[in-house]
Amino acid sequence: MASLKDIKLKIVGIKKTAQITKAMNMVAAAKLRGAQQRMEDFRPYAEKFSGVMGELAGAGINPDAFPLMAARPVKKVMLILVTSDRGLCGSFNANITKVAENFLKTQQEEGREGCLACVGKKGNAFFKRGPFEILHSSVGIMDNIQMFNARQVGQEVINLFLEEKVDEVQLVYGRFINVAVQRPTMNRILPISTEGLEEAEGGGAEGPKATYTYEPDPEEILNQLLPMFVNVQIMHAMLETGASEQAARMTAMDNATRACEDMIDDLTMVFNKARQSAITAELMDIVGGAEALK
Amino acid sequence: MANKILLEVVTPSKLLVSEEVELATAPGADGVFGAMANHAPLLATLKIGEMHYLNEGNTVRMALSGGFCDVSNNRMTVLAESAEISTEIDAERALRAKERAERRLQEAETRKEEIDLARAQAALARALTRIQIAGH
Numbered sequence: 001m002a003s004l005k006d007i008k009l010k011i012v013g014i015k016k017t018a019q020i021t022k023a024m025n026m027v028a029a030a031k032l033r034g035a036q037q038r039m040e041d042f043r044p045y046a047e048k049f050s051g052v053m054g055e056l057a058g059a060g061i062n063p064d065a066f067p068l069m070a071a072r073p074v075k076k077v078m079l080i081l082v083t084s085d086r087g088l089c090g091s092f093n094a095n096i097t098k099v100a101e102n103f104l105k106t107q108q109e110e111g112r113e114g115c116l117a118c119v120g121k122k123g124n125a126f127f128k129r130g131p132f133e134i135l136h137s138s139v140g141i142m143d144n145i146q147m148f149n150a151r152q153v154g155q156e157v158i159n160l161f162l163e164e165k166v167d168e169v170q171l172v173y174g175r176f177i178n179v180a181v182q183r184p185t186m187n188r189i190l191p192i193s194t195e196g197l198e199e200a201e202g203g204g205a206e207g208p209k210a211t212y213t214y215e216p217d218p219e220e221i222l223n224q225l226l227p228m229f230v231n232v233q234i235m236h237a238m239l240e241t242g243a244s245e246q247a248a249r250m251t252a253m254d255n256a257t258r259a260c261e262d263m264i265d266d267l268t269m270v271f272n273k274a275r276q277s278a279i280t281a282e283l284m285d286i287v288g289g290a291e292a293l294k
Numbered sequence: 295m296a297n298k299i300l301l302e303v304v305t306p307s308k309l310l311v312s313e314e315v316e317l318a319t320a321p322g323a324d325g326v327f328g329a330m331a332n333h334a335p336l337l338a339t340l341k342i343g344e345m346h347y348l349n350e351g352n353t354v355r356m357a358l359s360g361g362f363c364d365v366s367n368n369r370m371t372v373l374a375e376s377a378e379i380s381t382e383i384d385a386e387r388a389l390r391a392k393e394r395a396e397r398r399l400q401e402a403e404t405r406k407e408e409i410d411l412a413r414a415q416a417a418l419a420r421a422l423t424r425i426q427i428a429g430h
Contacts, residue, residue, distance in 0.1 A: 041308045048304055048371050052364050055337065147306045147375070212366070215324050215338035221362065224339050228375075235306060 004278065007271045011264055018260035024088065025253035032179070032246035038145070039176065039239045049232050055212065056222050065219065067162055068226040071191045076113040078135065078166040079104060080157065080189070082173035082237045083123035084245035085142040090252035092174060092182060092245060093122040099184040100172050104132050115166065119153060119238060135160065145242055150235035157234075158227055161190050173237035174244035180251065182244035189233050192226055297331045300369040301347055303356070305377050311347075311354075318347040318370055320363050329370050336365040342419045344427055345372070355380040357424045360416075380427045388424035395421055 064070050081100050083093045100123070104114035117136040118124035124137045136156045141149045160166045169190035174182045214221060301318045303311040319328040321343030329336070339362045346355040361374035395418035402410035 038307075042306055044302075044309050045304045045306050045373060048302075048364070048373055052337065052362065052371075052373070055364070212335040212337050215322055215327075215336060218337075220323075221337060221339050225362065232306075 004271065004274055007267055007274060011267050011271065014260050014263050014267070018257050018264070021253045021256040021260065025250055025257060028089075028246045028249040028253060032243060032250060035239070035243035035246050036176075039243050042236065042239055046232055046236055049229065053225060053229060056218055056225070066192075066222060066226060068158065068190065068230070069192045072164075072167055074112055074167040076115060076166045076168075077104075077107050078115050078117060078157065078160065078169045080117045080119065080153065080169060080171045080234065080237075081123040081127070082171070082234075082241045083118070083120035083126075084174075084241065085121040085140055086245075087122065088252065089245055089249035090255075092248035092252075093120075093126075095182075096172060096174050096184045096241075097123055097126045099186060100127075103170070103172070103186065117153060117157060119149075119234075120241065135166075142238070142242055142245070145235070145238045147231070147235055150238060151231045154227065154231035154234050157190065158230060166190075171233060171237050174241045174248075176240045176243040176247065179247045182248055187233070187237075189230055192229060298349075299329055299331045299333065299365075301372070302369070303345075303372045303374060303377050305374050310356075310374075310377050310379070313347075313349060315347040315349045318345070320345045320372060321358060322363070329365050332368055333365050333370070336363070338363050340372070340374070342416065343423055345377075355427050357383060357420075357427045359420045359423070378424070383424050383428040385425060385428040388421050388428060392418065392421035392425060 079100055081096065083096050087093065100116070104116075107114045115133040115135050116123075116127055118127065118134055119138045120142050121139040124134065124139055127134055136153065138149060138153055157166075157169055161169060168188065170186055171189045172184060172186045175185040177183055298314040298316055299318065301311055301313055301315045302309065317328055317330050319326055320338070321341045323339040323341055326343075327336075327338065340358060340360060342359045344355060345358045346353055357378045357380070358372070358374050359376045361372060361377075363373070364371045395414050398410065398414035399418060402414050
């Protein structure tokens with residue numbers, strides 16, 4: 001059995017770990033509030049944007065006339081993988097990368113090439129050694145997510161798509177459902193489809209539909225809007241992942257703190273037993289000694 | 295109430311303005327336009343420039359850097375990449391941005407790089423708009 005001193009040291013060590021995990025839990029909780037706020041702030045913009053896109057889609061435009069909307073035979077698929085920059089948040093990043101890996105493997109089996117654009121350090125680290133090519137990576141930006149970060153990624157991806165280096169772009173990110181649940185989610189962002197938009201617009205339509213005046217013409221407006229739409233979606237994914245990361249870390253650190261407490265309880269029990277048996281042994285010695293003197 | 299239009303200015307970081315106004319003007323791609331109550335439905339793209347709105351005798355001016363605008367059902371929604379109300383503009387920062395943009399513009403012109411040139415021009419236009427609006 002370990003000596004009393006060893007056990008004591010172990011208990012002290014675990015107590016310190018518990019302190020750290022508890023502090024990290026609280027920091028994550030505070031950051032989660034900030035991240036959720038930013039998500040809320042972004043929502044009106046995203047919603048209005050989809051509304052306007054839906055309006056345009058209803059204006060009877062021909063999707064094949066727009067390079068960003070035109071579907072073509074898919075030879076190479078790109079996956080934009082949005083993960084966090086930092087670890088210690090449970091299986092959050094592993095879950096996202098798993099979805100990405102499965103998807104890319106299926107694509108490969110079906111004879112399509114796969115490649116990646118990584119936003120966030122963790123996804124980049126996972127795929128760095130292959131087998132899939134990383135064409136773009138933005139790391140170290142998840143702490144302070146800005147629109148221009150999303151714009152940068154969007155620009156890169158759009159260029160690759162227009163140069164026909166990739167034929168389809170999917171976006172995978174950690175969707176924030178609530179504090180306890182974050183779900184890896186995948187959306188296709190290129191070529192852009194207007195199906196979901198029309199639905200959203202149909203639900204929100206109120207009163208008789210008036211004919212719009214377009215300035216300049218609808219095609220011109222759509223040409224400007226489509227790239228922005230890609231950016232908005234990437235931005236949205238980044239904000240969701242940011243909030244999910246903090247929520248996942250909160251849960252992970254809470255579990256860690258609880259595990260520490262359990263270990264401390266167990267070790268305290270062992271410590272007390274060891275102390276008891278030491279005392280008993282000493283008593284036996286004393287009694288034995290006294291007996292011998294008689 | 296009846297003769298006002300609901301103006302909403304939304305940027306990626308927040309809902310900047312949500313107010314009933316008498317008149318709002320915006321820098322459309324085909325020229326500045328204004329919208330008052332019961333304006334016909336309109337969808338327009340916006341340039342970098344100044345937008346302002348009038349409410350109960352007060353005029354509020356804003357620097358806008360591109361975006362688009364949707365007018366329908368007595369509601370005008372401006373989706374801007376960024377927007378700042380005149381009192382919130384950091385004039386010094388804008389001035390620095392202007393100098394930086396001018397320098398870049400020269401560099402790009404000598405190297406004949408079209409992308410850099412366009413970027414520098416946009417940056418310069420943004421900075422100039424900010425300075426102009428902050429100055430009032």
